[in-house]
Amino acid sequence: MPELPDLTVVAEELAKRAAGRIVLEATAPAPILVRATPEEVASLAGTGLGAARRRGKFLLLPFDRDGRTERMLAANPMLAGRFWLLGDSPKVRARTGLRIRFEGGGELRYVDREMLGKLYLVAPDGLDAIPGWSEMGPDADDPELTLERFRERIRRHPGELKSLLRNSRFVAGIGNAYSDEILWEAQLAPLRRRSTLHPDEVDRLYTAMRTVLADATERVRNLVPPNIEVQHREFLKVHLRGGEDCPRCGRTLRQIGGDEATTFCRSCQPPF
Ligand SMILES: [Zn+2]
Numbered sequence: 001m002p003e004l005p006d007l008t009v010v011a012e013e014l015a016k017r018a019a020g021r022i023v024l025e026a027t028a029p030a031p032i033l034v035r036a037t038p039e040e041v042a043s044l045a046g047t048g049l050g051a052a053r054r055r056g057k058f059l060l061l062p063f064d065r066d067g068r069t070e071r072m073l074a075a076n077p078m079l080a081g082r083f084w085l086l087g088d089s090p091k092v093r094a095r096t097g098l099r100i101r102f103e104g105g106g107e108l109r110y111v112d113r114e115m116l117g118k119l120y121l122v123a124p125d126g127l128d129a130i131p132g133w134s135e136m137g138p139d140a141d142d143p144e145l146t147l148e149r150f151r152e153r154i155r156r157h158p159g160e161l162k163s164l165l166r167n168s169r170f171v172a173g174i175g176n177a178y179s180d181e182i183l184w185e186a187q188l189a190p191l192r193r194r195s196t197l198h199p200d201e202v203d204r205l206y207t208a209m210r211t212v213l214a215d216a217t218e219r220v221r222n223l224v225p226p227n228i229e230v231q232h233r234e235f236l237k238v239h240l241r242g243g244e245d246c247p248r249c250g251r252t253l254r255q256i257g258g259d260e261a262t263t264f265c266r267s268c269q270p271p272f
Helices: 004-017 036-043 148-156 161-166 175-185 199-223
Strands: 022-025 053-055 059-063 068-076 081-086 096-102 106-114 118-122 254-256 263-265
Touching: 004 053, 004 081, 004 199, 022 036, 068 081, 068 199, 148 199, 161 175, 175 199, 175 263
Parallel strands: none
Antiparallel strands: 022 096, 053 059, 059 068, 068 118, 081 106, 096 106, 254 263
16 A cells, blocks of 8 residues: 555656646546546646645645646545556556546556545545545644644544554554554554553654654655656565564564554564
């Protein structure tokens, strides 16, 4: 699942390489992925793609006309959705949710192997209509999310740390992979309850969150472009590495759960 580092870099690449392109034609080959009518999708023709950005686990693409944003595409790729920036390539793969051809050649596509992602096409002031949008907490890398604000927010969110980090009402942009990385870095057990944390542990969690995400974003920036459809995770230290040695203490990493696995070190991340 693309998380904050992945989507940040995709947004940066799209802003760098596709902003300013004029839409020649927009279609939804697999309309079930798009929360808009075929007419609304087609009406993107003639608009210019603005600078993409990320919010939480959404990628936001503005479509501008006459100097103002006319429509906003908010894409939540869920498990397996990917954007592709292509030259002229007529063959359309199965499970292509959106196809945007540009004047002068080239196109942007959204392809979703699992068909679980959602693309919303809304008015620029219509983002609040997207389920979960208005309740979303600050981005986990938001400069305004200071340690002080983090301490304040975490008081209002009880429960297990792994779920807490993945809860976009608390902080936005973190999923299954990076929550494991952050908790290992902070040396806190995933099933610890927030109510058991000492103040210094809360501070450690904040520092780990910021460090892990900043480091990962930098790594992804060096690995992903120009192929924005590829996800790189090979540098992760613990996530899905159950059975391997802990990079900190050398003991065997444990893994629980199936598809949504949690990996941790029982020695570095004691359960109390
Ligand atoms: Zn360890």
